[in-house]
Amino acid sequence: MPNQRRSLHRSKEAIVAVAAVVGALTLAWRLASPGETDQAAATAPASVVAVPATARTTSVPEATTSAARPAALPAGLTADQWQTLQQRVEPGPLHDREVARIVDFLEFQQDVVHLRELRADPGALDERRALAARIDAGIATHLALQEISAPEATLLKTAVLAETEPDPTQRATRLADWRRQWASDHPPTIDPRVAEYRRQEAAAVAAWQSGPPSQRDPAQLARRLQQLQSAAFDPRP
């Protein structure tokens, strides 16, 4: 079991690493390709610290005939959506991979919707179980890619267990175990800047409190704290 867990853990790390590399490359590509920034971003002053890679228009562009179309549309996508997707994912060496990622996610989403719709159908037990198994197999990947949040994953896991684990106590136990394991594997990130800020904040407050109450200027302390915050957390120009 420990070996299996280590292997699983390594697999998860590999997925996360791949996701991070894809994300970094996508980010780099977008930063180098400002073509789809909206007007505000395009006219932003030079003092903007960073142009977020997420900048883009929110209006859906009109479809063109130049978009590549597969022989059969991916499940869950209309022809217009497929064209929109082709257009709105930036061109470049990562384009096809990114489109494939999104298509995979949309298929996963369609499975989830389908399972939801079938829940009220007592005659669809086998289909629901098959869907549940497929969803279960995809949760870790979509979590690692940050396409779903951990609370969303909890709901998905709950839905999966509702189909695959008949015993209510076992369902809850398995869900609790999954949550516990996930939490253990993914503790809150620690911001290395916080410890130093804490020390400086404590010193500033202590100095402020050391004076007689009549001489404690709250505004002065507020300004000092904000200086410390900016120095600790804001990027240097």
Add this chain to the structure above:
Amino acid sequence: MSHCQTVRTAMLFPSRTAARPECTAPDAAATRPAPRRRAPIARWLAAAALVVAMPAQAAWFVWTMVELPMSSGASCGNGTPYRFFVNTTPFSGNTAITFEGGGACWAQRACEGQGQYSATNPDGIPTNYMSQVNSAAGGLVTPFSARLDPFQGVSTQGWNLVYMPYCTGDVHTGNQVAVFSEADPANPRVQHFAGQANVRAASAWLRQHLGRPSQLMLTGFSAGGVAATAEYAVVRDALAPTGKTTLLADSGPLFNAPLGGTAAQYPSLPLQTKIRSTWGLDGPQGLIPALMQTLPGLDRNNMGSLNVALAQKYPNDRFGYMLFQADATFSGFSYYDFYPAIQNQPDPNVQKQMMNVLWRQDIAQWTPTLASQPNVSWWIPFYRDFNNSHCLTIVDFSGTGIEDQGYGDVSPFIDANLSHGAVLRKTEADQASDLTRPLSLAMTILSIVLSLFG
């Protein structure tokens, strides 16, 4: 500093200096009239220009983290950076914004996250917050903040999603820094009530980087419900949506509580008096003076007048308010600290009953006010055996029906508000059937898990 007061042993003072007014974002300026407000406007535009994004992965359908710069005034309660999350789709120009709930605080221990009535995320928002299973509200995701939900479908799941975590203890509205030391003088808690700055800076970021949405929906549960209401004008004016705009405030009512009244008349008056001073809501750059400049119908002596003021200012928008009559959590925050008879009551069931009497008095005085506006609706079922009947839109909508009027759950209310259809004003009369109504499968499982896992 006339607004500065001592609360218990806390020292309160206005928050933050202006951030680099020389930086502006021209596009956002189009939504900012009123020359009188030039200095604050410059501050927020500067904030917009200084926003820092740290996308964990920049792509469609990915939860992407945005960290706001401290120079914008944004901050978590513990002084660390405020972070929010965006999940975009190429298939929609609509945006749904969810304000997270999780208590509130006006004292040291509560701001440190300790006690029954305390504030969530006292240690701030980690960069991987969306990967935490035990985030605020036990990680009980709302269908409005889920792209994928196997139990509850809503139309907004196809929209651009924005999730605003809660870490300031001020229902996302404050503008003041406090030093609390009454519980532990040797280790004071410096609390940055910076909710208002967070919302303004996040709104500026959204406008700058996502553009004007077509449809816009603001929602939130518990403290987030208050935030969605209180910050509605701020966000709406910043984003300037081109289409239908809707508020769906879940279990975070702003009841009528005019200053000069009495607690006997207005049970939420002591609470509102406390938070106005502690969170700096009336300060020079506080939320109430800011809203006074944009909402002619707002009575600065009565925060509850915001419901009407919003409806009047935005007559084409829809405003939907939801809560349970038996809500034992928001009523706890509203009354427990302010009514000694409740605090001193040894029997917790009697204590709940005492708070519920006040809660129902507040509701009874609230709905007639809401009824004065044609674009305001409400949905007030009796009870759900989950989370102390607090919040209708967490996990799923089961148990939120008003069956005695033919409604199985809150979905018709949600849909009607989002589509700007019928104005539904429903209050459940049946005070018995909900008590024996079974929980949904999802809630049953999650109830057990939460009892096992916390």
